[in-house]
Amino acid sequence: MKVILVAVTTSQDRYDIEYSLDELKKLAEALNMKTVDRFFQKAEHPNARTYVGKGKLNEIKLAVFAKDADAVIFNDELTYSQLRNLKEELQIECIDRSYLILRIFEQRASTPEAKLEIRLAKNLYLLPRIAGLREKESRIGGSKAGVTNRGAGESQTNLDRRRLLAEIQQIRKSLQQIEKRKKTERTRRQKNDIPIVALVGYTNSGKSSTMNSLLKYVCENGKTVVEKDQLFATLSTYNRKISFEQKEFILVDTIGFVSRLPHTLIHSFYQTLAEIRQADLILHVIDSSSPYINEQFQVVSQVLYTLQADRIPMIFLLNKWDQTTDETLCIPGQKYLTFSNKTQLHIRQLLDLICQEVGPSTLRVRLLIPYSKGNLSHILEEGLHIYRKEYQEFGIYYDVELPVQKYPDFRMYDLDQIVQ
Ligand SMILES: Nc1nc2c(ncn2[C@@H]2O[C@H](COP(=O)(O)OP(=O)(O)OP(=O)(O)O)[C@@H](O)[C@H]2O)c(=O)[nH]1
Ligand SMILES: [Mg+2]
Structure with a gap:
């Protein structure tokens, strides 16, 4: 075309x-x-x-x-x-x-959630345009058959509008259900206290490539995500767990941003982008070889502000450093790293920096260990920090600082989990 x-x-x-x-x-x-x-x-x-x-x-x-x-x-x-x-x-x-971007998103959407979100965005885009669409038809009708046809055109507009509104409501309901399910997953993750690290940046800046580089560095056979020289290659968020030197975190790959993203899109993708708001750390990936680095930086900062995610700790990655012509580039007063997926520059440093930022991997929990589970009490008594210990009717109560990796064995005795 x-x-x-x-x-x-x-x-x-x-x-x-x-x-x-x-x-x-x-x-x-x-x-x-x-x-x-x-x-x-x-x-x-x-x-x-x-x-x-x-x-x-x-x-x-x-x-x-x-x-x-x-x-x-x-x-x-x-x-x-x-x-x-x-x-x-x-x-x-x-x-x-706007319609061009909506069509790209529509074509790329692969998960049921992304499909619903794009449908919602498209309907919201069409809603204020429906009247005009029908107005034209009624004008044509009007010239032929006068007032009656205009009335017909108008009522058709109302019908279309009602149909669109009903569909919008239906999609919102479905999205709310999906969000409810995701929220429980998120609470479970938080309960497990695994920090969330989100890759954020302009489209084509190298977010998915960075995710893959990190996955390959920590595990040769890690399940990778799609990376392409294409705008909006990633349209859903992808999560992968990374374990590195006793630390664990969940790395989230997200949708890229672009200047003047249609409002209806930001609105509809708000839940998908909510992953970013939940993050403990943001890796802001910047294409340092782009001549429009400043403009792209502004757009991403603005969207993060809209999502109320601008206060989350952030590491700036000056990616594609292998192609950068301005080697004096820097971000004063911020944590940043020159980086390249192509040459693997500073991958190890990035992992160290992430681990420093996401903090200790322990979790304070209140447990009730049955007297029959002496082996579990034994693990707790071995060098862990115990805030309180009490012998109760059904077992021993512990308020204890537990390493994240050990939590799964104790989940069923976690008092807060049982109450939920
Ligand atoms: N030279 C060079 N190219 C890179 C580097 N990192 C990524 N690329 C290329 O940049 C293009 C985009 O990479 P992606 O990882 O798909 O970018 P993205 O930010 O996930 O893009 P969207 O999902 O579309 O928002 C691909 O062609 C990558 O091979 C790098 O460090 N150096
Ligand atoms: Mg991507």
């Missing part, structure tokens, strides 16, 4: 226009679309009716014809009336940035 890209830039726009269009091109490539031409216009605001002004629109029209394009992609989220007007003017499929 051949496409033409169009962007409007304002003087205050912090995004360099070429960068914006390059990124849009990559987003289009993610859907196998080939860019055959690109246009941009400098303006204070996008045109309310047709995004770009009349002159630019004529240039685009000519290009559509000359390059035999199949669609035009606009670099912002457009209102329904803008999309409708553009379609009428250009007589070709018109796609806005």
